[in-house]
Amino acid sequence: APQMASRSSSLLQLLVLAVAATQFLGSEAGGISIYWGQNGGEGTLAETCATGNYKFVNLAFLAAFGNGQPPVLNLAGHCDPTNGGSTNLSSDIKSCQSSGVKVILSIGGGAGSY
Numbered sequence: 001a002p003q004m005a006s007r008s009s010s011l012l013q014l015l016v017l018a019v020a021a022t023q024f025l026g027s028e029a030g031g032i033s034i035y036w037g038q039n040g041g042e043g044t045l046a047e048t049c050a051t052g053n054y055k056f057v058n059l060a061f062l063a064a065f066g067n068g069q070p071p072v073l074n075l076a077g078h079c080d081p082t083n084g085g086s087t088n089l090s091s092d093i094k095s096c097q098s099s100g101v102k103v104i105l106s107i108g109g110g111a112g113s114y
Contacts, residue, residue, distance in 0.1 A: 031055025035106065040077020045089065045103075049096035056102045061109030074109065 033056035036048050048057060064072035079086035093103045108114065 033058060035060040037061070037075040037078055044078075045092035046095040049092075049099050049101040049103075052099075054101055056104060057096060058104050058106040060106045062105055062107040063109045063111070064113040065107065066114045069113065072113075 032054050034048065034054050035058045036042060036045055037060040042048065045057065045059075048054065059073070059075070061074050062071060063074040064070070073086075075086065075089075079089065096103050
């Protein structure tokens with residue numbers, strides 16, 4: 001009987017360890033994030049998301065906001081939102097979201113007005 005109790009205890013420990021390992025290995029990692037919007041040669045936002053490399057994309061940057069001033073999105077060489085030059089950005093964001101990539105607006109930047 002003691003040998004059977006020892007075997008049952010070992011099997012129970014093995015089962016607990018297997019369940020714990022499954023939970024750990026099956027958990028979703030935090031994911032990789034990237035800043036997009038400050039390098040005109042980095043491709044479109046949709047292309048960046050389509051690589052499958054990123055879970056989050058930070059649009060860089062909302063450089064001016066608050067204090068009664070209109071918000072200004074600085075996307076360097078990609079577009080000029082003040083002149084309607086970001087017409088594809090909305091569809092690119094939707095493309096990213098449909099791929100499971102979260103698109104986040106980064107506020108501030110290196111030389112912002114806020």
